[in-house]
Amino acid sequence: MKRIGVLVSGGGSNLQALIDSIRNGELSAEIAVVISNKEGVYALERAKQYDIPSRVISHKDYATVADFTAAIVSCLKEFDVDLVCLAGFLRILDRVLIDAYPNRVLNIHPALLPAFGGKGMYGHHVHEAVIASGAKYSGATVHLVTPETDVGPIVCQGIVEVADEDTPETLAAKVLQVEHRIYPQAVRLILEGGYRIDGLRVRRA
Numbered sequence: 001m002k003r004i005g006v007l008v009s010g011g012g013s014n015l016q017a018l019i020d021s022i023r024n025g026e027l028s029a030e031i032a033v034v035i036s037n038k039e040g041v042y043a044l045e046r047a048k049q050y051d052i053p054s055r056v057i058s059h060k061d062y063a064t065v066a067d068f069t070a071a072i073v074s075c076l077k078e079f080d081v082d083l084v085c086l087a088g089f090l091r092i093l094d095r096v097l098i099d100a101y102p103n104r105v106l107n108i109h110p111a112l113l114p115a116f117g118g119k120g121m122y123g124h125h126v127h128e129a130v131i132a133s134g135a136k137y138s139g140a141t142v143h144l145v146t147p148e149t150d151v152g153p154i155v156c157q158g159i160v161e162v163a164d165e166d167t168p169e170t171l172a173a174k175v176l177q178v179e180h181r182i183y184p185q186a187v188r189l190i191l192e193g194g195y196r197i198d199g200l201r202v203r204r205a
């Protein structure tokens with residue numbers, strides 16, 4: 001059974017989507033550990049509910065991003081994970097994570113990359129920018145993590161229509177539903193290995 005490490009900072013609804021897809025047999029894997037950079041977030045509660053081991057590794061306890069990331073890597077190694085899923089993880093990580101898990105770190109972003117990504121594009125900032133741009137569609141992207149923020153090979157995307165009456169909040173809620181659908185699909189594809197990476201393209205092998 002492949003082992004997943006999930007990194008969270010908040011509510012953990014994407015973590016829940018992964019848990020649900022494992023429980024309903026859609027995804028054949030095990031969540032080996034949930035790591036949060038913050039105490040008291042609901043994602044940790046979800047882990048507890050399903051007897052999934054969890055750890056809090058706070059960026060505040062480390063002098064540098066590299067040291068913080070190294071602590072996360074050593075925890076992931078301790079739990080012997082095969083794949084790392086960033087699921088609403090809000091800290092920038094050092095490349096030591098990618099070096100330890102090459103093409104084995106996934107992230108979910110609440111827009112259609114490569115648009116509306118990069119520095120400062122997280123949470124409500126993304127949805128505000130999408131609405132301000134006049135785009136008629138938005139969505140979610142699961143991609144492999146590379147050293148540059150939000151530009152790694154795209155594994156799965158899903159779209160939503162931006163309605164005239166949408167606010168950043170209503171758009172976020174619609175996009176989140178898409179996230180919950182595509183994250184398990186992306187994890188499954190990567191774990192099953194039926195793909196090859198061709199530049200920025202993840203192609204079915």
Ligand code: GRF
Nearest residue numbers: 010011012013014088108110
């Ligand atoms: C999601 O929109 C995700 O794309 C973004 O942060 C949000 C996290 O939601 N990076 P949750 O913690 O999984 O509920």
